[in-house]
Amino acid sequence: MKKNIALIGSTGSVGRQVLQVVDANADFRIVSLTANTNKELLEKQITEYKPQVACLTGASELPSAPSHTKVYCGADSIFNAVVDDADIVFVAVTGFAGLEVVLRAIEKGKTVALANKEALVVGGELVMAAAKENGVEIIPVDSEHSALWQSLNFAKSGYKKLILTASGGPFRNAKMCEMGNFSPEDALKHPNWRMGDKITIDCATMLNKGFEVIEAHYLFNAPLNSIEVLVHPQSIVHSMVQFADNSVIAEMSAPSMLQPIQMALTYPEKLVAPMPELDLISVGKLEFYPLDREKFPCFDIAVNSLKAGGNIPCAMNAASEIAVRAFLDRKISFTDIPVVIKKVVENTEWQAATLRSLKQTDNTSRIAAKNYIEEIGNNT
Ligand code: MG
Numbered sequence: 001m002k003k004n005i006a007l008i009g010s011t012g013s014v015g016r017q018v019l020q021v022v023d024a025n026a027d028f029r030i031v032s033l034t035a036n037t038n039k040e041l042l043e044k045q046i047t048e049y050k051p052q053v054a055c056l057t058g059a060s061e062l063p064s065a066p067s068h069t070k071v072y073c074g075a076d077s078i079f080n081a082v083v084d085d086a087d088i089v090f091v092a093v094t095g096f097a098g099l100e101v102v103l104r105a106i107e108k109g110k111t112v113a114l115a116n117k118e119a120l121v122v123g124g125e126l127v128m129a130a131a132k133e134n135g136v137e138i139i140p141v142d143s144e145h146s147a148l149w150q151s152l153n154f155a156k157s158g159y160k161k162l163i164l165t166a167s168g169g170p171f172r173n174a175k176m177c178e179m180g181n182f183s184p185e186d187a188l189k190h191p192n193w194r195m196g197d198k199i200t201i202d203c204a205t206m207l208n209k210g211f212e213v214i215e216a217h218y219l220f221n222a223p224l225n226s227i228e229v230l231v232h233p234q235s236i237v238h239s240m241v242q243f244a245d246n247s248v249i250a251e252m253s254a255p256s257m258l259q260p261i262q263m264a265l266t267y268p269e270k271l272v273a274p275m276p277e278l279d280l281i282s283v284g285k286l287e288f289y290p291l292d293r294e295k296f297p298c299f300d301i302a303v304n305s306l307k308a309g310g311n312i313p314c315a316m317n318a319a320s321e322i323a324v325r326a327f328l329d330r331k332i333s334f335t336d337i338p339v340v341i342k343k344v345v346e347n348t349e350w351q352a353a354t355l356r357s358l359k360q361t362d363n364t365s366r367i368a369a370k371n372y373i374e375e376i377g378n379n380t
Pocket residue numbers: 142143144212
């Protein structure tokens with residue numbers, strides 16, 4: 001049976017891999033595509049996939065679009081990509097923009113394949129409530145959550161403990177005192193995964209693992225004390241589930257997003273995938289270590305923001321985007337990233353989570369983060 005896919009964010013790292021999976025399976029059809037600013041690649045994709053709709057959110061026009069595709073431009077154009085014919089809305093955009101488009105897809109009763117972290121980190125309460133109300137399924141695409149879901153045999157309950165694995169990032173073996181000296185180039189060298197810049201830095205600070213605890217909390221309705229994190233440098237076990245009898249089921253595969261992406265699209269079937277076979281003999285050993293929470297303070301900052309709830313995770317996320325950008329632009333050091341995020345979070349007035357309060361918090365937190373970064377710059 002043909003499956004119609006609305007692909008939100010088709011020119012980024014995950015979006016391009018979704019199209020790789022689509023290329024390898026004759027049953028998948030792309031009905032819409034969206035990009036932020038990459039006109040050239042979007043035009044190429046429109047010619048190749050002939051979607052009904054294409055949206056360019058970061059520009060006002062796409063001059064050379066072919067006539068078979070209706071093109072929309074501008075920030076709000078993204079909602080046009082949630083077309084009626086879509087069977088599944090694959091959300092592969094990064095950042096706050098993911099939240100509203102996820103909510104729109106849920107309102108329209110569409111199954112959501114969720115690769116965007118911010119929708120749950122920032123708006124988990126809203127998204128899960130809306131999904132429940134509309135009877136919509138949220139399919140995890142983040143590799144850890146896909147692994148948990150597969151280990152649970154596609155259930156979202158029935159576990160005693162969810163064990164998220166973390167590669168440990170490029171600074172796993174670094175000494176605490178060295179952390180402030182790392183450059184953007186050092187932090188962008190992820191040992192096992194190739195991804196966008198923001199998430200790669202979030203892996204180096206372990207903020208990403210904190211984000212993933214929040215995602216797991218919402219996706220699997222998991223109390224915080226039932227979620228554990230283990231550092232696993234080989235990135236072969238993508239996560240594990242411990243059951244009532246203390247047996248553990250893990251999902252293993254070569255580190256590639258192609259597996260969780262395809263799983264989201266073919267679930268509950270496991271089909272031939274365009275990815276390498278796992279060669280455990282060449283991997284040699286699988287190691288597991290506790291997470292050093294003192295060396296990676298971003299992890300606790302993220303988890304504590306979930307405990308605070310309301311608009312606080314939103315402030316944490318907005319500050320992280322500004323802090324990571326400033327680090328990449330060499331305005332602050334690696335160890336300033338958690339300092340900026342923490343300061344913004346501490347100065348955020350708690351509000352219940354509504355789309356309106358979250359948008360406002362997102363705005364004010366970005367401004368606050370920029371101000372702190374300037375202060376840091378003036379003091380060094
Ligand atoms: Mg992940």
